[in-house]
Amino acid sequence: MQVTYIGLSEYFQRCILKAKRKGYFLIISLIARYSDAQDLYEKLEKDWASLNDLTGDKILFVFSTPKARKRASFFHIPEKEPYEGVMCPFIELLNGRGVEDNNGSFEFQYGGYNKIDWKQRHSQTITEFAMNYNILEKEIPCLFLYDLIGNRYKVIPVGQSTDIYVMIKAMVEEIAEYRKKCVNIEGQLEKYRKIEEYYCLYEKLENEAEKENSKQCVAIRKVLREVQSYKEVKDDIFDSRIKKDLKRIGQWKRQYFSSFEKDDANKKHYLELKKKERNIENEFNSIWDNLENVIKERGRERRENSKVTILHDLLSACVKLQSNSTYFAISENQRNDFVRDLLKMAKYDVIDQTRRGISSTEKCAGEVDILIEEDGSPVTIIEALNLDSLNTHYLDRHIDKIYRYDTVGNMFNIILSYVSVSNFSKFCEKYFKYIKEHQYLYPLLSADDSFRVENFPYSDIRVMKTVHNRNGCDTVLYHVCVLIRQ
Structure with a gap:
């Protein structure tokens, strides 16, 4: 580097x-x-x-x-x-x-x-x-x-x-197996290094011989085909480098190649290794031709796997929010700013209050509370709201809005509720009952009232999950309820 x-x-x-x-x-x-x-x-x-x-x-x-x-x-x-x-x-x-x-x-x-x-x-x-x-x-x-x-x-x-690092990592991972095979085959071919050099030099001289019908080219062909020796034709060769190469190939033939050519088992093993080497090269050619698609596919895989990591980091931000008294009695936007800043620190491409999709009036673009992107493409929308009770009308508006904002069909989106109530458990029961009965823009397939996120066993944060059929594809809406003390 x-x-x-x-x-x-x-x-x-x-x-x-x-x-x-x-x-x-x-x-x-x-x-x-x-x-x-x-x-x-x-x-x-x-x-x-x-x-x-x-x-x-x-x-x-x-x-x-x-x-x-x-x-x-x-x-x-x-x-x-x-x-x-x-x-x-x-x-x-x-x-x-x-x-x-x-x-x-x-x-x-x-x-x-x-x-x-x-x-x-x-x-x-x-x-x-x-x-x-x-x-x-x-x-x-x-x-x-x-x-x-x-x-x-x-x-x-x-x-x-x-993320250049992520792109290069995808390349390295894709090429890693190829490199492992290369190193292995190179190690096995090391014992045939002199034979390889002989073949390379022979091919070089053969190409030189086929250039034209000059005396020099004819002389090279005669030596390679063993019609005449180098000594017999050397006066017809004017290029000193070719003279040197012809002497060298004669020496190598006597020292290495003649005995190799007579050893059928050894020769067969060498040819098998060369065939494997060609197959590995073809494999790399396929990787090379498809590299851009591989990187894009890795990006899709990362977005598929990002549900867990984004949820994990969002919950981490919520834990910090819960412990910060500055945010106990404050507006939704100010809490969003706090969460957004922590997600940015976690290296997400976070866009705040972006004009996107259509509003509830269907006349102009609505505002996305928090949009997370990757390589310029949307990954998830986080729509947040303050609740001091189960205000179903207010909740309906936010659930419906998130799908208006999501113009492409994200794999998952998140409703984040900052909840200030005296009985959080009772609130969550009512909330889950309601979201199971809500008439979604996309049909409800299943609902889970206690979705577990690893390393977050906290009683004052609840994650619920609804799965929907959006144009034949399963999409997830996570409902994150965070208790904020008064």
Whole structure:
């Protein structure tokens, strides 16, 4: 994992071969204009340690930053004087009598340092990178994935609220089994490394021989097919590298390949391993082609599993609300602000009082108390109300409103009641009886008056659950009743 203060295009040109040699198989980079995606960059910096651990030594994660570095890299401009160069990604010339004169900090060397528009310079390097890799402007911000094994790349657009860490974790999890198989097969093929090198060199020479019908190409074909020896045709070969390769392949054949070719069992084992290797490569190709869909599916799975985590964190916020005397006699909105802030601290994308759906008058958009999103898509709506008794008319309005607000059909939504009564148990009995009889917008399938959330055995918080048929799909409405002392 690495931060680069040079332009990404420049960095990719320099790092791909080195990354391959060091055993990396994937490079991931965030391509985003700073002004459009400041939150993404800040989140990325906060998740730095986690991303570093997650990507390990097989995935190289790179992102370019618009912040100045005191000792930035100097690159010479081709066909210019030795002292003319660029300070990537900012495209600024540094003047001097020679490169050695540019020692010291960038601030010292560049007279206009304080006047630089860093965001603009950062945007320039993103534009350059997008042009080099045919990335459309509408696809930015995006994750750029470079497959070091297949020498190909993929662009996955991301939204302002996208959790980069979660996306990369989904990739790592999807690729983990493939990597395990790769490591296993590579270990088994290690004993055949010299044979592999022989085949690679033979293929290289064979490709060279098929280029044309020159004397050199004819000579290569004769040596490979053992029509003549290298010594007999060496005068027809003018390329010193090819001469060296032909000598080497002759030595390898005598040292390793001849005995291998005669050992049928060993040869069969090698061919079986190579077949497994090809199957693993095909598996990775399938993963690669389907990676964006896999990430989206993981997102759907997370939303499916988020019922438990959101409920857990909402109840945690309610416990804190119950113990804070400031919120004992206060408005619904002020309590919502407290809950919303705690959910934000729990890293949810929480939108408060959003204009969404239609109001009870069906003339304009209604207000959502709390909306939780993930990757820009709604996950759940929390509609809150203060109750000092079972005010059925008021409760009806809020239950009906939550479905007007939910314009897409969330897997679950939540009615949160701040209850101030003397007999909470009796209130909950009446509440449950009423919600079983309520005429919902979507048919009631089942009701549970004591839904248990792990680690929340509290008597002053009750969770009830109703399941509804919404256009052939089961959707859940959680009813959370929280006792607030007077």
